[in-house]
Amino acid sequence: xxxxxxxxxxxxxxxxxxxxxxxxxxxxxxxxxxxxxxxxxxxxxxxxxxxxxxxxxxxxxxxxxxxxxxxxxxxxxxxxxxxxxxxxxxxxxxxxxxxxxxxxxxxxxxxxxxxxxxxxxxxxxxxxxxxxxxxxxxxxxxxxxxxxxxxxxxxxxxxxxxxxxxxxxxxxxxxxxxxxxxxxxxxxxxxxxxxxxxxxxxxxxxxxxxxxxxxxxxxxxxxxxxxxxxxxxxxxxxxxxxxxxxxxxxxxxxxxxxxxxxxxxxxxxxxxxxxxxxxxxxxxxxxxxxxxxxxxxxxxxxxxxxxxxxxxxxxxxxxxxxxxxxxxxxxxxxxxxxxxxxxxxxxxxxxxxxxxxxxxxxxxxxxxxxxxxxxxxxxxxxxxx
Amino acid sequence: xxxxxxxxxxxxxxxxxxxxxxxxxxxxxxxxxxxxxxxxxxxxxxxxxxxxxxxxxxxxxxxxxxxxxxxxxxxxxxxxxxxxxxxxxxxxxxxxxxxxxxxxxxxxxxxxxxxxxxxxxxxxxxxxxxxxxxxxxxxxxxxxxxxxxxxxxxxxxxxxxxxxxxxxxxxxxxxxxxxxxxxxxxxxxxxxxxxxxxxxxxxxxxxxxxxxxxxxxxxxxxxxxxxxxxxxxxxxxxxxxxxxxxxxxxxxxxxxxxxxxxxxxxxxxxxxxxxxxxxxxxxxxxxxxxxxxxxxxxxxxxxxxxxxxxxxxxxxxxxxxxxxxxxxxxxxxxxxxxxxxxxxxxxxxxxxxxxxxxxxxxxxxxxxxxxxxxxxxxxxxxxxxxxxxxxxxxxxxxxxxxxxxxxxxxxxxxxxxxxxxxx
Numbered sequence: 156x157x158x159x160x161x162x163x164x165x166x167x168x169x170x171x172x173x174x175x176x177x178x179x180x181x182x183x184x185x186x187x188x189x190x191x192x193x194x195x196x197x198x199x200x201x202x203x204x205x206x207x208x209x210x211x212x213x214x215x216x217x218x219x220x221x222x223x224x225x226x227x228x229x230x231x232x233x234x235x236x237x238x239x240x241x242x243x244x245x246x247x248x249x250x251x252x253x254x255x256x257x258x259x260x261x262x263x264x265x266x267x268x269x270x271x272x273x274x275x276x277x278x279x280x281x282x283x284x285x286x287x288x289x290x291x292x293x294x295x296x297x298x299x300x301x302x303x304x305x306x307x308x309x310x311x312x313x314x315x316x317x318x319x320x321x322x323x324x325x326x327x328x329x330x331x332x333x334x335x336x337x338x339x340x341x342x343x344x345x346x347x348x349x350x351x352x353x354x355x356x357x358x359x360x361x362x363x364x365x366x367x368x369x370x371x372x373x374x375x376x377x378x379x380x381x382x383x384x385x386x387x388x389x390x391x392x393x394x395x396x397x398x399x400x401x402x403x404x405x406x407x408x409x410x411x412x413x414x415x416x417x418x419x420x421x422x423x424x425x426x427x428x429x430x431x432x433x434x435x436x437x438x439x440x441x442x443x444x445x446x447x448x449x450x451x452x453x454x455x456x457x458x459x460x461x462x463x464x465x466x467x468x469x470x471x472x473x474x475x476x477x478x479x480x481x482x483x484x485x486x487x488x489x490x491x492x493x494x495x496x497x498x499x500x501x502x503x504x505x506x507x508x509x510x511x512x513x514x515x516x517x518x519x520x521x522x523x524x525x526x527x528x529x530x531x532x533x534x535x536x537x538x539x540x
Numbered sequence: 541x542x543x544x545x546x547x548x549x550x551x552x553x554x555x556x557x558x559x560x561x562x563x564x565x566x567x568x569x570x571x572x573x574x575x576x577x578x579x580x581x582x583x584x585x586x587x588x589x590x591x592x593x594x595x596x597x598x599x600x601x602x603x604x605x606x607x608x609x610x611x612x613x614x615x616x617x618x619x620x621x622x623x624x625x626x627x628x629x630x631x632x633x634x635x636x637x638x639x640x641x642x643x644x645x646x647x648x649x650x651x652x653x654x655x656x657x658x659x660x661x662x663x664x665x666x667x668x669x670x671x672x673x674x675x676x677x678x679x680x681x682x683x684x685x686x687x688x689x690x691x692x693x694x695x696x697x698x699x700x701x702x703x704x705x706x707x708x709x710x711x712x713x714x715x716x717x718x719x720x721x722x723x724x725x726x727x728x729x730x731x732x733x734x735x736x737x738x739x740x741x742x743x744x745x746x747x748x749x750x751x752x753x754x755x756x757x758x759x760x761x762x763x764x765x766x767x768x769x770x771x772x773x774x775x776x777x778x779x780x781x782x783x784x785x786x787x788x789x790x791x792x793x794x795x796x797x798x799x800x801x802x803x804x805x806x807x808x809x810x811x812x813x814x815x816x817x818x819x820x821x822x823x824x825x826x827x828x829x830x831x832x833x834x835x836x837x838x839x840x841x842x843x844x845x846x847x848x849x850x851x852x853x854x855x856x857x858x859x860x861x862x863x864x865x866x867x868x869x870x871x872x873x874x875x876x877x878x879x880x881x882x883x884x885x886x887x888x889x890x891x892x893x894x895x896x897x898x899x900x901x902x903x904x905x906x907x908x909x910x911x912x913x914x915x916x917x918x919x920x921x922x923x924x925x926x927x928x929x930x931x932x933x934x935x936x937x938x939x940x941x942x943x944x945x946x947x948x949x950x951x952x953x954x955x956x957x958x959x960x961x962x963x
Contacts, residue, residue: 162668240561241568244578261554268550295549303543311547494669 160426161497170489170501173509174482175225178517180330180352181359181481182222187327188360189215190263190319192387197266197316206383209270210534211364216263217521217528223256224517229509248336252329259322266315268293269308274532276300327356334484341416341495342423342488347405354398359477361391365470367525369463371535381459385451388466392448395473399441402480419495427490427498432483440476444469595628597621603635607702613710614703615675615774624659624701625651660695672725673777675705685766686797687805697803698796705774706792708830717785718745720775758841766809772840794832857912883914901953905929925949 159168189211195201196208204211227233239253276298279290291298331352334343365387372379406424409417424432447469456462490498504510528534572581600621601608611617622628634641634649666678683691699705709715721744723730735741747769748755758764772793777783800811818831837843852860864871864880883889891903904911904920911919920928925945934941942950950959 159665159667164669165662165667168662241565242570242573242578247578265550265554272546295546295553297546297549299543299546301543304546307544307547492669497668 159499162494163492163497163499164494167492167499170499172485172489174503174514175229175509177481177485178225178514181478182218183327183330184356184359185363186215186218186222187323187356189364190323191357192360192364194316194320197313203382203386206380207364207368212267213528214525216267217524219260219263221521248333255326255329259326262315262319262322266312269312271532272308273300324353328353340488341420342491345405351401354394354401355477355480357394358398358473361387362470362473365466369467379463388448389452392452419491423487423491428483428487431479436476436479436483440472440479444472593627593629594622595632599632610703614707615705615711617711687808688803690803693803706790707786708788708790709786714784714786716782719781719783754841761839761841763840789830789833791831924952
């Protein structure tokens with residue numbers, strides 16, 4: 156309450172959408188981004204990305220499973236989520252997310268099931284007892300595997316991946332749409348919002364895959380598929396340029412329009428969001444990784460260790476860039492008073508129900524899930540000891 | 541076909557799950573959902589049947605009448621009890637007794653009584669969005685003004701939540717007063733210039749326009765350096781042209797700044813020990829609300845002495861002699877030796893000259909307690925054969941009094957012409 160400034164209405168002391176609503180588009184973005192990377196291989200035949208294609212797909216599912224957790228924690232009555240299905244409201248933008256989310260979940264699960272069918276049959280053949288039975292249930296009682304089944308599976312995976320790309324874009328574009336369509340909020344209300352969200356989603360998806368791919372290989376002391384990493388780094392470089400440019404173009408557009416909202420948004424950018432937006436999101440976490448990825452993409456660096464480390468640091472920075480972007484959009488938009496003349500203040504508590512520790516745990520859980528999945532079906536081949 | 545069987549199976553499974561979902565929806569969809577919109581219509585009647593948990597202020601008043609009386613009179617009169625104390629339904633049920641009370645523990649029935657700083661600031665924190673006449677503080681400035689170094693000091697250390705500013709006049713009975721503006725209602729900070737120095741500035745009525753003598757005398761006294769008229773004369777805007785103003789001379793209001801407290805700075809503003817400041821004996825009635833003004837009115841501004849009441853207890857005439865013998869210095873805190881001699885000298889007071897017979901009725905009507913310092917209460921009765929001054933409503937029943945007591949009683953003061961003025 157100490158840093159409320161200027162003209163604030165009494166009901167604006169506390170913001171409504173907390174850090175949980177920052178995490179929700181952040182995790183959803185990684186879902187869409189990771190899926191699109193896997194589709195690069197499946198649909199666009201980028202053979203170099205074969206190494207991470209299935210890893211990207213499973214990552215997408217891991218994040219997808221937990222994308223709604225921040226929302227459910229925020230709303231406080233998770234069991235009521237099923238009412239979206241029981242009593243669907245087709246004119247509600249929020250419930251629309253529920254349908255797209257469910258549809259996308261079917262596509263991803265189906266694609267993973269088809270992609271891993273050969274491995275599951277292999278495990279089924281090698282196991283006994285209850286484990287064998289579980290594999291049989293997962294295989295839906297059909298362990299038939301031959302050239303024909305593999306060919307059919309591959310075709311279907313391509314079809315699903317092709318279909319999945321627009322659905323992934325809609326899924327995350329939809330999150331951007333939810334913000335962009337709130338016309339009462341001067342910081343959110345722009346048709347560019349959903350496009351920015353899609354591109355930042357691809358950036359976060361690529362960044363998290365690069366981050367995990369290198370991290371796992373360094374931990375296991377295995378050699379990195381350099382071609383794959385270079386290609387991912389180049390894509391990351393390209394998409395981050397588009398994403399950051401769009402983010403800046405949006406502000407430029409509002410600034411150039413110079414309508415009444417710019418008076419307050421200028422103060423927002425220059426005041427409450429100066430650190431998180433100007434210095435961190437744009438300054439440190441956009442410009443620096445841009446320079447790093449420009450160097451790794453355009454120059455012929457012979458020292459691959461330095462190159463890979465540079466790419467890895469850039470990916471971590473871009474993950475933070477996207478996180479700050481979500482924060483600046485979600486929280487920044489709520490800091491502005493509806494009077495357009497003042498600001499409120501927000502920072503999450505450490506141990507709050509919607510605080511920093513809970514946020515960290517929610518972010519961590521998909522990674523734990525990936526770790527467990529890797530134990531059963533190693534992403535990058537069996538561990539070398 | 542055999543090699544595509546697993547694909548058929550999984551799609552069949554998906555279709556099956558969707559069918560199950562549709563059936564589940566039909567079964568689980570709440571009754572009455574969608575009858576009148578995207579909600580459960582039965583929920584409306586269910587909500588209507590819910591017991592009201594927030595207790596009405598009149599319910600609280602049944603047991604806490606003393607607090608209710610204070611609350612109704614003072615600035616928080618429009619704040620319901622539940623705002624600070626919670627719903628209170630269990631509290632009421634528990635104390636009403638009966639079967640339902642048996643299921644409620646004492647702990648459940650207890651109402652929160654802790655007034656947190658943030659709780660008060662939720663309404664009283666300075667915000668530009670609040671109406672400017674609404675009492676609101678910048679906590680730092682407020683504490684700085686009072687020289688309270690610890691910002692965690694709770695509001696209730698000075699302000700009683702039930703009677704936050706100790707008003708003398710009940711809020712709803714306070715005098716209607718034309719609108720009083722403050723510069724800060726339009727300006728962020730109080731401008732250094734007077735509005736009169738700004739060309740084209742709208743005319744603003746100031747206290748000085750109607751009360752020049754009082755404002756002049758206020759400006760000559762020490763308080764004017766630190767406070768303004770509205771600091772004591774709290775003003776509550778009711779509409780765009782009028783509001784209510786309070787002549788707050790309550791001792792406890794003065795003590796908000798001037799009472800010694802451990803969390804306050806010792807030097808500024810000047811402070812006193814309370815109630816020892818007025819003596820530990822019963823020489824002064826501490827329930828007298830304007831007790832400070834009796835001695836310190838001259839530190840504020842010129843005041844009509846009428847507002848000053850006799851601070852001493854009713855038996856003071858008979859008991860003060862013994863007190864003065866022992867603690868004459870305490871008396872001298874307010875009185876000069878002339879005050880003693882005005883009664884104790886053998887000569888009459890200077891005022892009791894040849895005109896006094898004519899003048900004494902109007903003086904007595906206003907200063908009855910002063911008369912009673914020398915004269916007994918029935919002194920009036922001795923001459924007038926009536927309780928004087930005439931009580932309220934005397935005009936209506938004076939005919940009966942004149943018939944009973946005889947017209948001569950009236951003629952003690954009035955002449956025959958006096959009756960003829962009306963009759």
